[in-house]
Every structure is written in C-alpha cells, then in structure tokens.
Amino acid sequence: MTSLIDCFFLLMIFFLLTIQFQAPEGVLQNRLPQTDAPGGAQLQQDVEIVKLRIKLAITGSEQPKIYLQERSIASYDELALYLGKLPDDILLVIEPEPKVPYKYVIGAYNTCLKAQRRNIVFAVRQG
Amino acid sequence: MRAYRKRPWSSLWLNVTPLIDVIFLLNIFFLLTINFSDVISRSISLPKADEAQAADRRVPGRIAVTIKSADAVFVGARSIPLSDIEAGIAEVLVEHSLDPQKTVIQVLGDENLPYEVVQTVLQKAARRGISRIEFSALIEPAQPLSKEIGK
Numbered sequence: 001m002t003s004l005i006d007c008f009f010l011l012m013i014f015f016l017l018t019i020q021f022q023a024p025e026g027v028l029q030n031r032l033p034q035t036d037a038p039g040g041a042q043l044q045q046d047v048e049i050v051k052l053r054i055k056l057a058i059t060g061s062e063q064p065k066i067y068l069q070e071r072s073i074a075s076y077d078e079l080a081l082y083l084g085k086l087p088d089d090i091l092l093v094i095e096p097e098p099k100v101p102y103k104y105v106i107g108a109y110n111t112c113l114k115a116q117r118r119n120i121v122f123a124v125r126q127g
Numbered sequence: 128m129r130a131y132r133k134r135p136w137s138s139l140w141l142n143v144t145p146l147i148d149v150i151f152l153l154n155i156f157f158l159l160t161i162n163f164s165d166v167i168s169r170s171i172s173l174p175k176a177d178e179a180q181a182a183d184r185r186v187p188g189r190i191a192v193t194i195k196s197a198d199a200v201f202v203g204a205r206s207i208p209l210s211d212i213e214a215g216i217a218e219v220l221v222e223h224s225l226d227p228q229k230t231v232i233q234v235l236g237d238e239n240l241p242y243e244v245v246q247t248v249l250q251k252a253a254r255r256g257i258s259r260i261e262f263s264a265l266i267e268p269a270q271p272l273s274k275e276i277g278k
Contacts, residue, residue, distance in 0.1 A: 005143075008150050015157035026179030027233065027261035032253040063272065075272050098243030102236045103174035105245070106262055107269035110176035122249060122260075 028109060030122060050086060051093045052108065064097075064104045076111040083115035095123040171195055174238040176264035182233070188225035189261075190216060192252075193235040197244045209244065213251035220255065227256035235263045238270075 053067040066073040073079045083092075092112055096105045112120050171193060182189075192212070193201040200209050207215040220227060232252045236245050249260065 005147060005150070008147075008154055011154050012150055012157070015154070015161070019157070023175075023265040023267045024181075025173065025263055026176070026266045027182045027263055028176055028179050030260045030262065032249055032258045032260055066272065076269065096242045096246075098241060098246070100242045101238065102240040102242055102245055103238035103270055104272065105242050106174040106176050106238075106264055107272065109262070110178045110264075110269050113178040122246075 028106065028113065030109070030120065032122065049093055050090050051095055052112070053095050053097075064100050066108060076107060079108065079111045080115045083112060083117055086117075089119070090117075091119040091121065092117055093121055093123050171235060171237045172239070173235065173263055173265050175267040175269050176262075177266060177268050179262075179264040179266050182261060182263075186229075186231050188220075188223065188230035189233050190219050190225075190230060190257075191233045191235060192216075192248055194240055194244055194248065195237050196240065200244075200248070209247060212248055213254055216252060216255050216257070228258070230257050231259040231261055232257050233261045233263060 051069060066079055068079065068082055071082070073082065094105065094109060094112070096108075109120065109122075191201075191203055195201075197209050200207055200212060202212065202215040202219060205215065216232070219225070220230065232248070234245060234248060252260070
C-alpha cells in the first residue's frame with residue numbers, strides 16, 4: 001500500500017507542476033473571397049468596398065498601424081468607433097501587409113466583429 | 128522489577144485514509160482533464176480574441192492547419208512544407224472524401240507569425256475551392272495595438 005501511495009503522490013506532484021490554466025479556445029469564422037477554382041466563394045459585387053489595411057510602421061517600432069482607407073487609426077477602440085459609423089451593407093476587406101504579426105490581424109478582425117460588422121473578407125493574392 | 132507502563136502517545140495513529148481519498152480524487156481529476164492537444168505539444172501561442180466562439184463540432188469536414196512558423200506547418204498531424212500545402216490539403220480532401228464547399232480550414236497560427244504565411248495557407252485553400260475558414264484564438268481580450276494604448 002505504501003508504494004502505491006508513493007506512486008500517487010508522485011503523480012500528483014507531476015500534475016501539480018505541469019498544469020496550465022489556459023484560457024478556453026474558440027474560433028473566429030470567415031469566408032474567403034473569390035478564387036479561380038470552381039465553387040470558390042464569389043465576392044459580392046453589389047456592396048461598397050471599404051479596404052481595411054493593416055501595415056507595420058516604417059519607423060521600426062514593430063508596432064503596426066491600421067489604416068481604414070487612408071485614415072490612420074491608433075487603437076482598436078478607435079477602429080471600432082469608425083466602423084460603427086459605416087453603413088451596414090459595406091464590405092470590409094482586411095488586407096494586411098505580409099510582415100504584420102498574425103495577432104494584430106486577428107485583433108483587427110476581432111474589432112470588426114465587435115463592431116457588429118458581418119461583411120468582412122481577407123484579401124487573397126491572385127495566382 | 129518495574130512494571131511496564133504503556134506510553135500514552137503510543138496509541139496515537141495518523142489516519143491517512145481521508146488523505147489518500149483526497150489524493151485519489153485529485154489524481155482522477157488530473158487524469159481526466161489532462162490535455163494532450165496539438166497546440167500545447169507544438170508550443171503554439173494562439174492569438175487572443177474575445178469575440179471567438181466555441182467551434183461547431185457538427186461541421187462534417189474540418190482540416191486543422193497548424194502553423195508554428197514558415198518551416199513548421201502541419202495539416203492535421205502531418206508535417207508539410209509550406210510550398211506543398213495545397214497538395215497536402217487536396218490529399219486530405221480526397222482521403223476523407225470531403226466536399227470543399229462544406230469543408231472548414233481551421234487555422235491554428237502562432238500569434239507572432241508573419242501574416243504572409245497565413246495568407247499563403249488561405250490562398251492555397253481558396254485554390255482548392257475551400258471558402259470556410261476558422262481562425263483559432265484564445266477567448267481573451269486582444270492584445271492592444273501599442274504599448275501606450277494598453278496603459
């Protein structure tokens with residue numbers, strides 16, 4: 001019995017040391033724009049397109065800047081504010097620069113969803 | 128001859144049964160909740176998004192694409208070079224007889240990954256006729272855009 005208890009103690013110590021309290025995982029759903037493949041989603045032509053461009057600052061600060069059309073946006077809150085003012089039938093195209101860290105792309109997309117925008121697509125290079 | 132006197136503390140005995148019970152329960156809890164997910168085993172730090180919702184498990188076809196870096200891309204459990212990702216996705220579609228229209232690509236990307244890598248995956252998925260995409264994220268407030276804003 002003693003060795004069994006020892007074993008369980010060791011197991012418990014292992015679990016206590018390795019446990020990770022990680023936040024639950026979820027998903028952000030999206031649809032890809034038109035493709036040259038048959039059956040690819042077609043980009044809606046009857047809606048106005050507002051390009052949401054995300055690019056890294058040239059200053060080398062590693063912090064990206066968001067541009068909504070030509071307007072520079074300083075924070076996600078500001079982005080949500082501007083998005084809230086746009087008409088509902090506008091299609092947002094998220095077009096990040098290649099070197100932008102993925103987390104900021106997801107952050108921007110998350111803000112779009114938070115602002116109740118539903119017509120959002122990610123730009124995909126042709127070819 | 129001195130009479131033997133039983134020492135009073137000799138009868139004291141620690142009852143370990145409830146202690147063992149608790150340890151057993153803890154072990155059962157840990158054994159049931161331990162998570163050997165791909166994300167943890169591949170040391171991927173998912174981005175944070177508080178608008179993320181639990182994935183719909185009823186989706187008939189879901190292809191998980193895990194991207195740790197441009198050199199470490201996995202389709203399901205298979206390691207595939209980024210340049211061959213389209214072939215890898217096509218292979219899974221054929222293998223599991225999945226309809227591209229109903230198939231979902233679940234992107235599990237590291238938060239510090241350059242977007243161009245994710246874009247390549249999206250582009251290749253689109254070329255295979257897949258349009259439904261899911262970006263995996265931790266359900267937490269997103270990281271602020273700049274340090275000043277986070278204060």
